[in-house]
Structures are given as C-alpha cells and as structure tokens.
Amino acid sequence: MTSRTPSDAAARPGRGGPRRPDARRLRRGVPPALLLPALLGLAFLVLPLVGLLVRAPWSDLPRQLADPQVWQALRLSLTTATAATAVVLVLGVPLAWLLARTEFPGRRLLRALVTLPLVLPPVVGGVALLLALGRNGIAGRWLDSAFGITLPFTTAGVVVAEAFVAMPFLVISVEGTLRAADPRFEEAAATLGASRLTAFRRVTLPLIAPGVAAGAVLAWARALGEFGATITFAGNFPGRTQTMPLAVYLALQDDPEAAVTLSLVLLAVSVTVLAALRDRWTAAA
C-alpha cells in the first residue's frame, strides 16, 4: 500500500536486491482486473474474522480466559496437531515420492485414493476410522488382542484422526514439488554412484524442502482445526481428547460468547505460529 506508485518504487530500487526482480515488477502497478478480485477475495476471507472480533465479549474476556479448561484444550490442540504433522511427514513424504517418481499399474487410482480424506465428510472419516481401528474394527480388533492397544477415546486417537484428514495436504503439495523438480539432479547423483535412497536423502529432499515445509504447514493448520473426525473417532473428554475445535463446538450449544472467545484464542495462536514460520521460509527461500 505504502509503495504502490512507480516513482516510489523507483526511489527504492535497492529494496529486495537484484535477487528479487519480480518484487520490483509488482510495484510498477497492479492491473485493476487483478486488484479488484484480489481485494474482494481478501475481504471475503477476512470479513468472518471481523465478525468474530466485533462480537467478542471483550469485557468478559479475562474471566473466560482464566478458565483452565481453555488452556488445557489449547495445549492438547497444539501437541496433537504437531504430533499429527510429524506422522504425516514420516509417512507422507515417501508416499509422495512413490507417486511422483515411480511407474506402476494403478498409480492414478492410488493418487485418487490419497485425496479421499479431502472428499469424505470428516464425520464419515471418523466413522470409517472406527470401523478400521476401533475396538471392533477390522485392524483395531487385532491391535487390541495382540498389543492391548485401543485407539478410540485416547489422545493417540486424536492424532490418528488429525493425521488422516491432514495427510492429503502434505502429499499433494510434496508430489507437486517433486514433479516440478528436475529429475536430472537425481540422475546425476546416480551416475556418481549414489544409491536411490542416498540420492533421495542428499539431493531430492533438500531440493523439495520448500514444498515439504509448505505441505507441513497446511497439514498442521488442517490438523489444528480438525473437528468431525476427531469427535467421532476419539470422542470428547476434557484434557484427553477435547481439542479447541471440540470445546468451541460444545460451547456454541449453550454459551455462544464463550465459543467466540475460544475461537479467537485458537485463531490468535495459529496466526502467530503461521506468520512466524512463513517469515522464516521466505527468508530462506
């Protein structure tokens, strides 16, 4: 906003340096055909937030924030979302590599299956998880009898539900980056004697790091906001499975003002974390 005029841009050519010529080009003027829908889009995204802010019971805020249940739910949300992101990274990056770098029959079907949690209503996803990993689920029955592990109604169950819905965001993002990355670097590594695994670790992974990071952030944000699959698969118990979105939903039933407060806390924390992360990568990229 402050430096939109061409003269201003010309007066500060050094900003961004020669490494970022695109930044200077943008300042030369934005065509209205792009600016107008962009601003409309921004307003569309920000307006609901303004609604929350306007409706927030500011005078009552200290009393509501003093409730230890709020912090308990927030702590649980942050730890489970982070754990789910870790799970998604460990399983999702290799899966994305498999989809982008190998040829096998049924690969297109597999790619479609990976996006399944995006299409499935989360509550249905939760029921599906119960049918698979529940006490009487096809795999859960075996988990229970062989290891005595039951996932529903546990914090681990929350992580499972969040990882399930967040996984596609990482896989799609990493796969896209892999396809855009030049495979000749890996081939060069191979000609120099690196095994495929070494090439993946030493060449591919550093190459696609920005895509992995972007996917991880998307997955983390999705896990943090997860509601349907979590409440269906892991239930709702304060301190164990009640994450912030669950607390918000239940507060909405009898105390909408508390729900607004809780939403704002969740939003403030996630925006802070995301903004901090974003700055770090754009500096690195």
Place this chain on the structure above:
Amino acid sequence: MTIRSVRRRTVRLAGGGAAALLALTACGSSGPSASSAASAGKPSGTVTVFAAASLKEGFTALGRTFEAAHPGTRVVFDFGGSDTLAASITSGAPADVFAAASPRTMQTVTDAKDAAGTPVTFVRNRLEIATPPGNPRGIRGLADLAAPGLKVALCAAEVPCGAAARKALDAAGVRLTPVSYEQDVRSALTKVELKEVDASVVYRTDVRAASGRVDGVEFPESSRAVNDYPVVLLKNAPNAGAAREFVALVTSPEGAKVLTGAGFLAP
C-alpha cells in the same frame, strides 16, 4: 449491550436474505399464493418444520399423514439439534413450525419474539440405557455403569440429553467417568451401535429407532429427568395457515398416538 445490537443487525441482514429466499420460493410455487389459500380455510403449499432430531421417525410419519389428509400440501422437515435450529430461526430462517427437545431451546425463540402464540408441550421423552444387542455386560441400572473397565458414553452437559443424564445420575447418587462426552444423542447412540462403548445414556425414542442394533435398559431415576417437547407456530411463517393445521395434528390425539408409537410419552 454490544452483543445485543450486533445480534439485531445480524437478524436484519439475515432477514433480508430470508426475504429474498421467500421471493424465490414464491416464484417457484405454482397456483394460488399460500396466504390467500389459508384465509380461504384450505391448507395448501409447503409447510417447513424445524424439529429436534429425536422427532425424526414420528414427525416423518405425521408429515405423510398430513399430506394425505390435505392434497396439494407438502411438509418439509429440517431435523437437527434444537439449539442449532433455534439459532437458525432467530437469524431469520424461513420456517413455519418449530418443535424443540427442551423448553430452554424453545425459550431462545420466544425470547427473540419469533414465536406466534405460546408453545405447547406435546410429548415428553425419558432416558434409557442403550447397550449392544443382548446386553453382554449385564447392565441393569445406572449404578452398574460405574463398574470398573466399563466404557460409557454420555452426552455433553451442554446439550439437552447430557443435562438430563446428569440429573438422573445425581438422583441415583452414581458418580462415573465416561470415556467421552458426545456432542449429541445420536452420536452417543452410534458409539454403542459400533460397540465402541459398552453403554450410553440416550432417549427412549433413540433406543426404539435403533431397535435390533441396540438394547434398552430402563431405570427408575429416568422419571427425575423427563424432557418436555414444546411446539409452536413461528411469527414469520411463510405458510401460516397450513402450518397451524400441522401443529393441530401434532397436538391432536391422532398425533399423540403416532408419537407414543415411536417411544414418546404423552404430556
């Protein structure tokens, strides 16, 4: 103060949307307009009923009865949590009739002056324990739910079935820690149907609706936590004439017969 003024603004906005919707539906419906037909005394057109989720089976049957008795009418239902429905109505949703699962949720609507007339209690519901078929853990009453190792799901205290369950448990002097406080009665029931929990406390009508997939266990303390179901005609009803007839059917002996068949108690 600020909250109230904001809410008023929201209502006005939503009202505008509702008016637009109404205009659209008016264009869509053929034949004479609903209001003129109503003043002529013959119900016609579409009646939109917002009803608590537990009324699904009973009201669906009553809707069919109504349509058969008044050719040219159609009854459309929105079944959901009473709180959610009440919030939609106070935000200007174009509904004719509201049937709630608790007087408290009905009060949200009457307080907002969105009701035409006084709500009438037409049925009552009481709690039952739902267990997997055959009651494998041999549960006979609320006290058995506190047994160690038993997994129980209760409704959250914020929703009507949870408040009622808490009242009944207090009356029985039973203290128990469930594995989950479910967000509504149907999800508490689902957990039993999937055998993920050994028991949950739900409405009698829910046990009836899921008969074959769950067994019901009655307990005496349920009489201490009986839920009243009020019904009312809404002030901004798009089809008030036909809607009034539907409310009359719900509160009639014939309506009571259908609803008690679904497991409700007469008021």
